[in-house]
Amino acid sequence: MTFKKISVGLIVLALLTACTAGRQAFDDGQSLIQEGKIEEGLAELERALKENARSVEFKTYYLRQKELYIAHLLVKAGNARAAKQYSDAESAYRRVFKFDPSNQHANDGLEGIRNDRRRDEAMANAEKVLKAGKTDEAQAIARSVLAEDPRHDGALKMIKALEDKAATQKHASSGLGAAFKKPITLEFRDANLKAIFEVISRATQINFIFDRDVRADLKSTIFVKNTSIEEVINLLMVTNQLDKRVLNENTVLIYPNTPAKNKDYQELVVRAFYLANADVKQTLNMIKTLVKTRDVFIDEKLSMLVMKDTPEAIRLAEKLIVAQDRAEPEVMLEVEVLEVKRSRLLDLGIQYPNTFTALNIATQNTSSTTGGVIVNTSAQTQNVVTIDTLKNLTGGSIAISPNLQLNLKKEDGDVQTLANPRIRVKNKEKAKIHIGEKVPVITTTSTANVGVAESVSYLDVGLKLDVEPQVYLDNDVGIKVGLEVSSIVREIRGQSGSLTYQVGTRNAATVLRLKDGETQILAGRISDEDRQSASKIPGLGDLPLIGRLFSTHRDETTQTEIVLLITPRILRNITRLDAAQSEFSSGTEGSVGSASLSLRPPAAPAPVVTLQGQGAPAPMPPAAQPVTAPPQPVAAPLTLSMATVPSIGKGQEFNLVIQAASSGEVKSLGFDLVYDPLLMEVVRVTEAAFLKQGNAATEFIGNPVEGADRLTLNINRTTGGARGTGAVAVVVLRALAEPGAAQVSIENLKAADAAGKTLSVTPPAPATINVTP
Known part of the structure; x- marks a missing residue:
């Protein structure tokens, strides 16, 4: 007996020890977490879990707190990365590994920080290159950064500034060096084209390489003054059906502008565009229609468009996609629906008996045979009137209804049904709101040789609101509104026991155009019932004044009014494109995206190279000689x-x-x-x-x-x-x-x-x- 008691005591002690194991560490961990010392608290919770690994409470609380803290660290790291505080972001990501060594979000975040730093270094280099005057190189660096990160703030600002500057100066960059920007004056008449380029090359140290199919007998006439070499070369290319490819800052390859030579020399670029908002199919149609690109591929799953074309066509497609790939407008609709029902009831007067009955209590004798025995019974019958009964009519044969009633009743009722939903809707998308309940309707179906089957269908009762907004550029919102308010009037039970409902509905549909934040009230009385009834004693009830003592009157008034308040609040709208984004040069029909053919004075003063060709020995005729106007009088400087x-x-x-x-x-x-x-x-x-x-x-x-x-x-x-x-x-x-x-x-x-x-x-x-x- 003593041994059994000792064994039971040891078992109880072991159970108590198991229950209390780790409790102190668990409580300490909870306290530390509540004080904001998350990591120390998680360490205590982990220790408690090691001491009592079977505790579901410890394990659940520890895992929950660890997940919350990891999510907090990831958000903190993301915010620091967005603010370009890369050291703080790296520290937060690495702290995640302490609790989850294989966390994929932290790995991706660290890899993203390395890429962000590399892109920031590239943009810093682009700034230095831009200050040195190498606009094309800086723009190329910025575009390469945008190809990796389309939302890079520094690259977007640089591209925007360079495009605005180019649009203001009406001059597109061509990738040529400073030698091509020098001004030049040329005077050639019917001179050999290659000889013209040879003279330009000797004077400017620019190298020209000719394809073997460039005709040697090409001649050209050109008279230009103080025009950049680049524009002169472009003019000579176009007028002689030639094209060029820039090999470096002072070398140009010239070849015939034919489809075969374009395939050999014209550079092609492959570019992938990831669309954030636009429909990739619509973008594909736009690129094929405007840029005439044939080599295009789309991936609808990734919203990606890949195209292969010339660099000029790629630049044109990029501008078109930037103009199209814009977030759709969104609007928040604040709706208030108020149904007001007012009822008034007045029931006043004296309700007199309105029937009397003449009764005949007669005895009818009947006989029946039961078990060979004749039994005589008598029964009284009521409302059986005979001639003999009328002869014996007495006061006991007449019955009068005793329901004399005094009506003193007045009721006033006000019922308000209010719904205040808020719903966020994209532009030109339909949204539905249903606030109410689904009422079951049981239908019984009887089939021969089968039996009776019941089916249940549900009827929507309550508030139904359908809206379809359209956001305009001037911050107006057009709204198609459909409102239905329904309620159960009464229940109707069929002969077979099936239950149906009589439903009252109120509908309203309209189209509005409101300003952002403007509230429109749609209200009106949709039901107004006024019922009056009276119960009178004939003759006496119609007497003036005292007639009210011989009658009862019931007056009932019911009014139902519905009020709809709707307020649109634009959350996001499409911003108008600026001039540089909405209008830009698209080249010619034969050369999509190429720079416009024009002659402009050089951007900065420079020595002018004056060349006269051998093909122009004779001076211009006198009629074509420029006439120098006499100097105008000049006032004080x-x-x-x-x-x-x-x-x-x-x-x-x-x-x-x-x-x-x-x-x-x-x-x-x-x-x-x-x-x-x-x-x-x-x-x-x-x-x-x-x-x-x-x-x-x-x-x-x-x-x-x-x-x-x-x-x-x-x-x-x-x-x-x-x-x-x-x-x-x-x-x-x-x-x-x-x-x-x-x-x-x-x-x-x-x-x-x-x-x-x-x-x-x-x-x-x-x-x-x-x-x-």
């Missing part, structure tokens, strides 16, 4: 100067004061303030006092344009002119570049005096501002 700070910190604003000095009268003045939009931006501009002398009224035009490379200023006095010295305008700029030098210059100067004569203007020297960290 005007000198402009710029004053600004020598250095400024990155991101800081500084003033640039434009000053004028004139010995004569100045009535109007206009010029362009030229700067690099990647290095600085104009914040605001204000007119100074020079042209306001004598409190004269002036017309001042000078509005900065975001992303532009120049600010155009025009100032005009309404009367008279100004003279002497003074400040013309004050321009506030902000430094955007990394530490280095930024330059501001003035171009396109024009001025006039009070008589309208043109003034000669001396432009100021460019101002250089050093940007410091």
Whole structure:
């Protein structure tokens, strides 16, 4: 007996020890987690789980807290990565491995950080290359970064700035070196084409390589002055049905512009586009229609489009896809539905008995035979009237209904049914809201030789709202609204026992166009019932005044009104494309995406190379000789100067004061303030006092344009002119570049005096501002 007691005690002690094992560590872990010390708390929970591995409570709580903490670390790392705080992001990702060594999200995050750093280094190199004036190389680097990460902020900004600058200057980059930008003057008449290129090559150190099929007897006539070599070469190519391929910064291959030669020499590029919003099939149709590309492949699962074409066609397709691949508008619809039902009941008066009955209580004798025995029975019959009964009619034979009733009843009822749903809908998509219940309807079906079968169907009762919004560019929202409010009026049970319902419905359908945030109220009374009934004693109930004592009246009024309030709130809308994105050159029918054929003066002053060919020995006829106009009288000269700070910190604003000095009268003045939009931006501009002398009224035009490379200023006095010295305008700029030098210059100067004569203007020297960290 003693041995059994000891054994039982040991078993109980073991069970108690097993139940309490790890409890202290578990409680400590919970306390640490509540204090915000997550990692220390998880360590205690892990220790508790090791001490008591069979505890479901310990294991469940530990796994839940570990998952929550891993999710917290991943979100923290993602935010740090988005803010380019790569060290903090790496630290958070590596802390995830402490709790989950094989976490795929953390592995992908670390790989993404390595790629982000590599792309950021590439963009830093692109900035340096851009400052060195190598725009094409910088643009190529930015595009390669966008090919890997279409949302890279730095690359998007650089491409946008370069495209805006190109659109402003109306000059597309061709990938040629600085030698092709030099201005040149050519005068050749019926000269051999190869000889023209030979002369250009000797004068400019540009190498030309000709395909063997370029005809040796080609001749050309060209007279151009102060035009860049690149544009002259393009003009000679087009007019002689030739094409070129740039091999390096000073070497060009020239070949006939035929389909066979284009296949041999024309470079083709393969580019994959991943679409975020556009339908890949619609994009495919657009590319085939506008770019005429035949080699296109789409993957609907990945929303990817791959095309093979010339670099110019690829650039054109990229611009088209950027214009099309835009997020669809979305709108939040706030709807309030209110159904108001008012009822009034007045039941007042005296309800008198309205029937009486003449009764005949007669006895009928009947006999029956039961077991050979005749039994006589008597029974009373009611409402059996005979002639003999009428003879014996007495007061006991007449029955009057005793239900004399005094009605004093008045009821007032107000019922409101309110629904306030909010639903988010994409543009031109239908959305449905059903708030209510499904009422079962049982149907019984009887089939011969089979039996009776019951089926259940459900009837929707309540509020049904169908909406279809259309978001417009001007932040208006068109809405197709369909509203149905239904309720059960009464139940109807069939002869076979099946149950059906009489349902009352109220419907409304309309089309609205509202502004963002505007609330529209649709309301109206859809039911108005007024019932009056009276029960009177004939004659007495119709008497004036006292007739109310011999009658009862029931007045019942029911009104039902429905109110719908709808408010659209635009969450996202399509933004209008700027001018550079909505309109751009697409080349010609034979060369899609090629640069426009035009001649423009060189961007910067340079020595002009003047060449005269052997094919033009005779001078131009006198009729074609340019006539030099006599010089116009020039008024007193005007000198402009710029004053600004020598250095400024990155991101800081500084003033640039434009000053004028004139010995004569100045009535109007206009010029362009030229700067690099990647290095600085104009914040605001204000007119100074020079042209306001004598409190004269002036017309001042000078509005900065975001992303532009120049600010155009025009100032005009309404009367008279100004003279002497003074400040013309004050321009506030902000430094955007990394530490280095930024330059501001003035171009396109024009001025006039009070008589309208043109003034000669001396432009100021460019101002250089050093940007410091």
